[in-house]
Amino acid sequence: MSEWKTFYAHIRDKKKIYVLIHEKPDGDCLGTALGLSLFLKELGYEAAILHPAPIPSVYTFLPGQQHLKLWKDVLPAHALYVCVDCADWERTGYPMPENPYVINIDHHVSNVYYGNLNLVETSAAATGEIVYKMLKSSGIVIDPEVATCLYVALITDTGSFSYSNTTAESLKIGSELVMMGANIDTIRQNLYEKRPFAELLIVKLSLNNLFLAANGKIIAAAISYEEMRAYDLLDADTDGLISMLRAVEGVEVALLLKEFTPGQIKVSLRSKLTCDVNLLAQKFGGGGHPRAAGFVTSGKINEVRDAVIKLIENTF
């Protein structure tokens, strides 16, 4: 399915390729889009990653930034779009343009196969894995810049090969990308060694207000609007915090509630073994994976917390 020849058959007659990413792009989305764009550029294609909102500055160290175009207009009609890591068209953040030709590359189980070509592999730990296998099957050399981008895709979605989606295949691909010149020193320094000091402060603050339920099987932390504003944090800056909460012995579900605008609460959910937090998040119009999901709702932070905890308790 994800062979280069299938993909190539769909792009062969084109000159210009627009790559679309999802809102609040993560390392898998951006690394894959940048790696693919760099590769296509080397083959003589004109590749541009169109994005409606600025991308998180933590990823500006990645090669291929020249392909990123902050594009707020209507998307060009009759063009070729490669959507990366997007389960449906809406995730791109753009209204559908006139008569698009869509290649959909993704690994989410919730993907709705909206493309003219769908390269969807739900068993892949990252969308970067799918693109890596595709590029490798082309026989064309993957250069160190492309390898660096794809390595970032891989390690951000697998928690540096520590999450449950890690496979022998992910590790093998990681090894091959390092052999191809992925700059793991630069990656480490930028992803793991430039954490904002405010992240420590928010951890401190959250640990002062921990909430335990169901005999310690549920743990919750909450950040109010005033605190969110005071610390000016990005979404990704609280990933470490919820992982710490989930890691505690006896905890099955960890919740992090962030009031990002007054009365609007973003709820992140992580579970260990039994609780399907994707199903839970869907009840609030959100979604994700069984072990990691989230949603946005309105209400008072403590009330939202108690309502979610009650639902979780019902699943035990």
Add this chain to the structure above:
Amino acid sequence: MSEWKTFYAHIRDKKKIYVLIHEKPDGDCLGTALGLSLFLKELGYEAAILHPAPIPSVYTFLPGQQHLKLWKDVLPAHALYVCVDCADWERTGYPMPENPYVINIDHHVSNVYYGNLNLVETSAAATGEIVYKMLKSSGIVIDPEVATCLYVALITDTGSFSYSNTTAESLKIGSELVMMGANIDTIRQNLYEKRPFAELLIVKLSLNNLFLAANGKIIAAAISYEEMRAYDLLDADTDGLISMLRAVEGVEVALLLKEFTPGQIKVSLRSKLTCDVNLLAQKFGGGGHPRAAGFVTSGKINEVRDAVIKLIENTF
């Protein structure tokens, strides 16, 4: 160097093999010793891991526990000893027995080549890597239990493939061990998902007492004797804390001071790029690696902190 035939030539005529580990053994030390013992047992050898003090309970999920023998007596004379992950004999915690035959398997740069056979590879990310390559070269099948032990050795010393010692080789070995049946679900659940709640409390406490110096290039946290006692933490339980401190943007050196007995301070040091904390620790009779080292000294916790910070500032 680490070929099976070299090792086998030294054990061939023996029946009983004593494996020695170091004090306060970590995942690399224990995973390697257990993996090797299980492998030797399958070949008909009698293998026992002698250890003078109880091992951390976090590793009791590892296969091969039946080979661990809490042994407080003098070591048997004229016996074959395989020392794992020990830079010198003293690290085993035992006085040298009469006429021992010693095989020294280690990856520390500080190794003093004290064995009759020295399988020392300082380029290996973990001692587990050396033993893996050795066992693989035997051609004998590595079973899932042995693979599980060696995978733990690998990921604990590389921080799940995130530290600077990670190589394409480490990732390739990781991939092969998963193919051989390393139980990464059990490993993840035991290593990453059973963290003591007290660890969160100690993080909270330390974050309330952060000390910054040299314009944020140095960050320090301290835990007093009373706090150490109150939380009853293992050494490994504060690894996450010092990593969090080191990860902060702008920080070059992170210090964690623990008063484990009144007036006795254990200082852990981590650095990013320029400061050789191994050299620094050596000034206090300690040691380690350029990026991670430690020592024990006596004094008042704040005075020790200030003295170390002054020395670090001199290296900038």
